[in-house]
Amino acid sequence: MLCITTRGHRCAALLALCAMPLLATAQLPVARKPPTLDAVLAASKPSDWEPLDPENTLYMQLASGRVVILLAPQFAPRYVANIKRLVRERYFDGLAIERVQDDFVTQWGDADHTKPLGSAERSLPAEFIFSSADIPFTPLPDPDTYAPEVGFSGSFPIARDPRIGRAWLVHCYGMVGAGRDDDVESGNGSELYAVIGQAPRQLDRNIALVGRVVKGMELLASLPRGSGPLGFYTKSERRMPIESVRVAADVSPDQRLPLEVMRTDTRTFAEVVESQRNRRDAWYKVPAGRVSVCNVPIPVRSQ
């Protein structure tokens, strides 16, 4: 669909005029009246799914249950390697959730900053943004407030700037990142956080995202908020202890969870996206006609 413009028009007017028709008629390889999310999932094929890679899956055991994190070594290789080293040297075992800031993040690590890092790196290069050249990318057809292009790569939400050939992971609900101090190379993966509120997109390109929670997110999001500055727990508050963190590959196969994530480069995932752009169940009267990258669920299921 062509949107004819007059040379010299102001961009602002142009955006307003063009955005709606463009959105309404963006072509997706799906039927005109898309099915609901449940229907899409029910009709999915085995090839639409792939098992979590045990070598890049973490199990964090809390008293309340197990949190499963899928790591993103393709986007933050040095961070992921260091986190796995910390995990394998039992760094996180016995530590605790130390910060829960409402509508922002739940963070865990060593609140006292006394536990030795073992053989792990103390400092890592800033893996906040990377070349988009060899990154698979399934674009979302709708505009984004923060980035020129947004979409999905592997099992992750991602943004791109084609003018500079760069891409970065996006801070959606459930994404996991590695805390740092003011120095961009001060992070090392020993302090991790998960997004528990409105996508804090201002963090994009400022900090390393290293994965996302694919199971147990509610255990991190429902914790009492900390009363200290930035939601850190004070000494008097009860911190949820971390019993253990393990790489799934190090757990005996019968103890692993048989989780699969939907591939985002499939026609079925395009139908998932469309089911969210235009809700078709009886309750919705005005389909939005578009969707934010952080409002698209990247489905996870148990085999």
Next chain:
Amino acid sequence: MLCITTRGHRCAALLALCAMPLLATAQLPVARKPPTLDAVLAASKPSDWEPLDPENTLYMQLASGRVVILLAPQFAPRYVANIKRLVRERYFDGLAIERVQDDFVTQWGDADHTKPLGSAERSLPAEFIFSSADIPFTPLPDPDTYAPEVGFSGSFPIARDPRIGRAWLVHCYGMVGAGRDDDVESGNGSELYAVIGQAPRQLDRNIALVGRVVKGMELLASLPRGSGPLGFYTKSERRMPIESVRVAADVSPDQRLPLEVMRTDTRTFAEVVESQRNRRDAWYKVPAGRVSVCNVPIPVRSQ
């Protein structure tokens, strides 16, 4: 700033080419290097703030503390009047939180659907969208995925479509709405919900938003998630009881909370917005240069 385009260009390319320069140079009435949010708040004047209207403020008392809700009679007058009638007839007292769906909503009301509604209306017109003609509007300069224009009106996030002269409240974190069944006139305010996750913007224009939580949001967001369908608690799960809900005007003045909200039609609020578009503290290395309507805090303070 003019963005010159070539006649016949596709809109998609145009959006990608134009969006960045437009955003980078959007004019706001603030200094080139804006102060941080803390600095803006510290420099605010008394006239930047206004007290909550006691007649349109609700105190919901839970065992864990008090939730304060500012109602929006200017946008949903029939709903707000009905909710106040229910409150004044003690409808909510002794009911409970009945649903907590992770990354979506916390909902309260009568899970058993047996409590009489008293003199309140059983059905209300669909106050989902309204004329924008007489609505004050402070626009946000950045694009939105879901609406042609977004901004603020009174103490609320709002969207507009100038082509049809209509506006609607936006489902941001902490916004409070009134549940309904499939029939658009089936809502009456006896079932209320607050948004506890990523802004579910697909609900915009489909349901009545009636206000927002201005204090105690963390009490609603940190509750255990329900294990039933849609996050409803099952019979075996402990529901957080609602001890009472009161209109602030009905509470003796010494029992009221002296809360104020920032006016959104002020230069100070424009500086709040700019402080969020471009973070200036030492931690941020790449200011986003823009902000989503749901990432702008509308400040609340105690007098």
